[in-house]
Amino acid sequence: MNAPPLELLAARGTDLLVRVAAVACAARELPQLAEELAGLVVRCAEELTFCDVYVLDDDGRVLEASNRPPVPLGDADVGWVAAHGCARPHADGRGVAIPVRCDGATIAVVDVRSAGRCRDEDVALATALAGLFAPVLSSCRRLRAAKEREHAAERFAERAVEVQEAERSRLSREIHDGIAQRLAGLGFHLSAAERALPDDLPETAQQIALARRLCDLAAAETRAAIGGLRPPVLDDLGLSAALATLAREATAARLHVSVTVSGELEDALPDHVQTALYRIAQEAVGNCVRHASATCVDLLLEHDRDRVRLTVADDGVGFSIQDVFAPGRRPDSYGLRGMAERAELLGGRVSVTSRPGVGTTVEAVVPVPASRGRREAGGPG
CATH class of the missing domain: 3.30.450.40 (GAF domain)
Structure with a gap:
């Protein structure tokens, strides 16, 4: 023995x-x-x-x-x-x-x-x-x-995104029920004052008209902020439809955005992954509008078995990567860092490729967690 x-x-x-x-x-x-x-x-x-x-x-x-x-x-x-x-x-x-x-x-x-x-x-x-x-x-x-x-890291990432989005939804409701309603009331009263004003007060009428235009502008910006905080289409129709809506909204800023979706996932993308990818696309397209002076943007969403890739490529002026990410150089680099942090929270990565005069490409690759059924069956994660 x-x-x-x-x-x-x-x-x-x-x-x-x-x-x-x-x-x-x-x-x-x-x-x-x-x-x-x-x-x-x-x-x-x-x-x-x-x-x-x-x-x-x-x-x-x-x-x-x-x-x-x-x-x-x-x-x-x-x-x-x-x-x-x-x-x-x-x-x-x-x-x-x-x-x-x-x-x-x-x-x-x-x-x-x-x-x-x-x-x-x-x-x-x-x-x-x-x-x-x-x-x-x-x-x-x-x-x-x-x-x-x-799995614990996946659950933490999912919960972190859920908490973040819940806070965005709360802010969206508060703005809609508070500031937006007050601006609507203000616009109504300004219109009433404009109609009731005598014709012999042209300077006053001019000031009221200016106040009315500012009120309308503030209301439009408030509606845009509400949509940016939590786009309803993401909850109702999913990521592909939300990206298409994002492209249509960019058209109003004279930026042509094409959206291509390829591949299929075994299971639907988890909500927190959809939200993170939408936020990355939203920030990337927003950068094209604000900084790139681009005319065209190609947005590609590729589904694979265990990961999803989002690519946003523009034909804008581009920039120097070293200059943007140098400490204390440009405040607009916070948007790029934010995209990277969103992907890293889910175990993914974001890479940015750009040169002055060549345009910019943002690529986000995020792993897709295994479905609950495959985990319990001992399948690949």
């Missing part, structure tokens, strides 16, 4: 080693690997009837096995073995809990049972397999922890 695991398993014949290699190479994720290891122990032993492989969770507090209730660390035979790091026979003699140790720590427990008393040979086999699979189980635990961190 004290022989090294490989020597003990090799003594059982090459067929067993082939089985071990097949399991180790086939299942690389939890809980599939734990289930395969449990089945391998039962198939290779002489009289073992059951085997469960309990894997310690990432917090080191609970042991988990497929189709079994979780066992807190220290509870029952399995929890005791995980806490103390040494094997423990069951009280009836018909089973034993065996620790799986890696790098000096217990990471799992192999719990075997038989119809009668456990044979020493079967316990030795299970112990050897536990030792042999310890590095593989440890690697799977690290992979599981990494995926959990990735």
Whole structure:
């Protein structure tokens, strides 16, 4: 029983080693690997009837096995073995809990049972397999922890965008119900004053007319601010329609924007990804209007299986990348930084290509989180 695991398993014949290699190479994720290891122990032993492989969770507090209730660390035979790091026979003699140790720590427990008393040979086999699979189980635990961190980051990004957009929606409602309504009332009263004014007060009429024009301009800017804070079309019709609306609005500023959408996603883009891409496109097109002196903009949205790419290219005057991003040089670089921060929050990136006289291209690539169904099925993330 004290022989090294490989020597003990090799003594059982090459067929067993082939089985071990097949399991180790086939299942690389939890809980599939734990289930395969449990089945391998039962198939290779002489009289073992059951085997469960309990894997310690990432917090080191609970042991988990497929189709079994979780066992807190220290509870029952399995929890005791995980806490103390040494094997423990069951009280009836018909089973034993065996620790799986890696790098000096217990990471799992192999719990075997038989119809009668456990044979020493079967316990030795299970112990050897536990030792042999310890590095593989440890690697799977690290992979599981990494995926959990990735999913947590996705959930954080989604929540951050949701909070940001909720605040924008609140501001939009407040402006609509407050400032916009007061400007409408002001315009009504100015029109009434203009109609009631006697004809012998031309200077007063001129001032009222000027005030009316300023009121109309402020109302138009307020409506534009409300639409910029939260475009209703994004909620109602989705990203493609919102980009088309953005293009039509840019036409009013004498800027021709063409929108092309290619490819399909397995699932619809999550709301927070749509919102981030729309904001990036909105900022990029806004920069074309404000700074680029462009006449044409090509906006391309490309869907791939696990990512989406947004490209905004203009024929404007361009600029020097080094000058824009130099500390303290140009305040308009905040818009470019904002686009980059939005993409980075979702695990993506934004690249800007420009030279004076050549135009500017903004490219945003954002990964698309795996759907909930594919995650639970263990599909690629």
